[in-house]
Amino acid sequence: MLPDSPDPFYYLANFERALAWLDERCADLFDDPERRFAAGFAHLPRASRALFVRMLMRKGPHFRASRLAYEEIGCPRAAAAPLVAARWIDDAPMLDLAALAPLVTKAELQALATRLGIALEPRATRAAMLAALGSHYAAAPEPRAWDAWFPASPDTVLLFTAAPLCERLRLMFFGNLHQDWSEFVLADLGVYRYESVPLDDASRAFQRREDIDTYLALRDCRDELDRAAQAADSNGACALNAAIATTLAALDALAPRTQVNAWLRARHDKLRHAAGLAAERAGDPELAWRAYLDCGHPESRYRRVRVLEQLDRRDEALALATAIAEAPLNEEEGQRAARTRSRLARTRAKSKATAEPGFAQRELALVAAPAGLRVEEAARLSLTTAQAPVFYVENTLINALFGLLCWPALFAPLPGAFFHPFQRGPADLHAANFVARRASQFEACLAELDTHAYRDSILRRYADKAGIQSPFVAWPALSGELLALALDCFPAAHLRLWFERLLREPVANRSGLPDLVRFWPHEGRYELIEVKGPGDRLQDNQRRWLAYCAQHGMPVSVLLVRWPDSDSTGTAAASQALRAP
Template sequence: MSPSESPGQRLRAADLDNPLYYLENMETVVNWVRHHHGDLLTAEERGRLDGFGRLSVSARALLTRMVMRTGELFRAGKLRYPELPEPESVGLAELLSTGWVKSVEWVTIDELFRLFTLAELRPALADRLTDLGHSPAMPKGRMKALLADHLDEIDLADWLPEQGNDLVRLGHMALFDRIRLMFFGNLRQSWSDFVLVELGYQQYEEVPFTPESRAFQRREDVDCYLTMHHCREWLDEGRAAEDVWLQVPAATENSWLTSRRDRLLLELGRQAERQGNRELALAALTQSGHREARLKQLRLLERMKRFEEAWTIADQWQTGELSDAEVQGLARILKRLARKVGEPMPTMAQAPAPDEFLITVPFTGAPVELAVQQHLWQDHQPVFYVENTLINALFGLLCWDVIFAPVPGAFFHPFHVGPADLTREDFVPRRRELLDTALANLEGDGYRRMIVDTYQRKQGLANPFVNWHVVTGDLLELALDCMPARHLQALFRRLLNNLKEHRSGFPDLIRFMPHEKDPGQRYEMIEVKGPGDRLQDHQRRWLAFFAQQGIAARVCYVRWQDASESVLDPSL
């Protein structure tokens, strides 16, 4: 899409056969932000973006290439892009005259050594090194360290006269970062994630993008995110946690920004404790609403020997809605704390031992799950290798409209596989009413038709819960025949308790028994464990849940058959 096209048109990704596809994609981003977020830009920024559209094709393409690269400093002679309609020098001259780039006379030691090779630096720096009593025949790193002790900046015309007019610095990167944030919804993704990829290989659900569905309602919201991003960068650089703490923005009414602030405070708390500042760590974790912060807060109070305080918080917390991992972690903490504060030892619910069986199968080189599937398959009891795909797909099809609801901060552009806040703590609370309505369909008879209709209407559209390559129409029909609605209700509720944690850990296989009279016994899930393999914690939690809900599930341990052995399957 060129800058002259209507910004309200449906966005499309550029064809990679176009040698300037990256420019077309960049223009798509700029036009999208200009149209949907123009009120969050200053008049100067809007004017600058309008100016981008007035540049020649060569200048726009060259500027795009520079924005995509690392850093803001470039050697003009190294900018080589043969796909440009005009020589790079022509486009660069236009960018210089319009203020998109500027000539550079002074550089830092770090910039000098990043831009120039050792072969170029040795003759240029030979006299300086000799004056310092050193030979120029030294490694680049050693040379840089030596000069860094004596110099902060370097005059290129003095040090490298032949390169004095060759360096340019890209301007307005702050504007491009702001655009990138408003388009992607984060600064984790680079320009290359959009500009240099072909997005047309999959189809995306069309989600209405309205002013009300935007994550950023005010310019201050964008500023808040940028500040938090810088705070996270400082933490990653190892800066003192107390210095970063002073820069953390105040709490905001924007729930989307709140979840990011909670994550920042969680990381700040970790950093503060690593740096020995436990009081700051405790303050950060206490303010963070991130679900991981709660257990970390209690463990920190334990290490600080503030047992009574930890007990009070833990005792109150256990009455809330917790994920299985939180229940397990909290139980362990309460058990330790009870001895410290003289309280009765809390009773720990013991998960029942999983039902297990052993089979011996020939080794064919195929994955063990497929070997077991083939071994157990019978025409009247078909077995499918589904692992985490089937239950997730049934949920994704039933709750399709909820997943793609235009909740503020969920979608930033038309190329989302799913909502950006899918694994955030507030995904469910912000959609509670919609989810309850969707799951209420399982209490009647219409849910099956809804799932099948969605499967047919949305075939091939990207959905974070649906793997179209695995979940076929026949598998879907069989699952709906054999899996009672009450089981689906329970499974989906547990998924929603912690989507990040509970979307995995399902058993590898599912065996259907459609001719069983009892509707609750027409399928069973089978976790496969090859020789030397064992159950993981999240798999044990799912198996315990199945037992609690009366869902048939077993663990199949596999032994490879020796050539002299016959095959015996005690499960049949």
């Protein structure tokens, strides 16, 4: 997919723009190879620079020269020569069978097997050919050059040796490794649009070279843990516990290096929590306890309660569950801890923390089968009328209203929030102090709800910011009609209550909102409806939103949908399931 541009070197221009950006903002973080690259890349011939970026953006690291044919570059071998001299490409790499396999065709594998005297089935698949070659080299062959594998081939193989260097540059630019240089192309094409946020030196993801090394070390730890977990899932290997212990030892060593960078500390705690979960799945509560004990992840404190149960330390588990229920970090933790406390205390009495205001429940018996429709859409079609249209909104509408009104707060240029021009939202969205750092900005936004200013702000941003990435606004789910109905029918007081709950836990409370909204535009009122089909249950986050709305007198209900062939017994069972905590 190419942008509509007359410049065939658009990709090179984008990479050089990123390189100049890095040189201006992050030069103090470069090591010697990165400094040499930043200084020397611009002096190479354009064809060489273009070939470098083409290889960077393709899956490698090995490439056959014949497959690097680009009209604007010309001869790939000639273009590669300066890159070989700079040692960013190796033009004579040694290849083992694993490196060779993705480079060769089935016909070439057949020819190689014939030359080695390996008998193959007449219609052998590529996989069978590779297996036969692997069996032939029971002891893996010494790596050899391409022309040693295929002496008669006119082709050659290039190894992109600059990949690790470019990975570090990409990390410095984006502050993560899940985004890549294609972001420039997608932005140029208009596939994604991003809010323009002022960036200064304090906006960098990394302030010290050691931070980059720490990030990569955490990444390596996570990769090792994931590989061990996958191996345990596939063949029941018992090495998972050892891998978890190794991960925890590495995290203990890395912990001091994360203390000065809250963002890295959060990544450290997230990995430590993942190690604890893996230990629980592996049936090692002692190891899980070690993982959770010194972990700042918001879910780790409650996991300690469960591990204490597994260790048969029930009195300690009850004491911790009680402490959490009385002073929870968030609603979800409080709900879980109160439920566990009741179970541990062997009482059926609901604690104050789990008491839920009642919300209305109704039944809907569909006249005809939904013909492949989701239950929510079938219910919407059944309920909607010309006087009271019904929309499927789930987690989109209220979040979007919040995101549009609070846009200035969400995209405030605070240190550690925005690292580069391609961010969907602030990097510290998951941080415990996310709202506190922007308290004055959020307060100013919500103050508009006391006047009619909020309507103008929301409508103006709906027009001005349309399509710009946001963690709260799902643009395809919005329309001018839906927005106008919401602003006409949602009281400002209810908007404030919803937004205040979102601000308590901006990430967790984005989900669990009711499926449908029904508007009575001539009466200026609405109803939120959670739809449940036969046998479906309310999730905990849905219960919390329903309870919150009911507590504040908002029109909210649960709709139990019954299929044409279901009986009252099934509906009663579904109703009971909704009541069950």
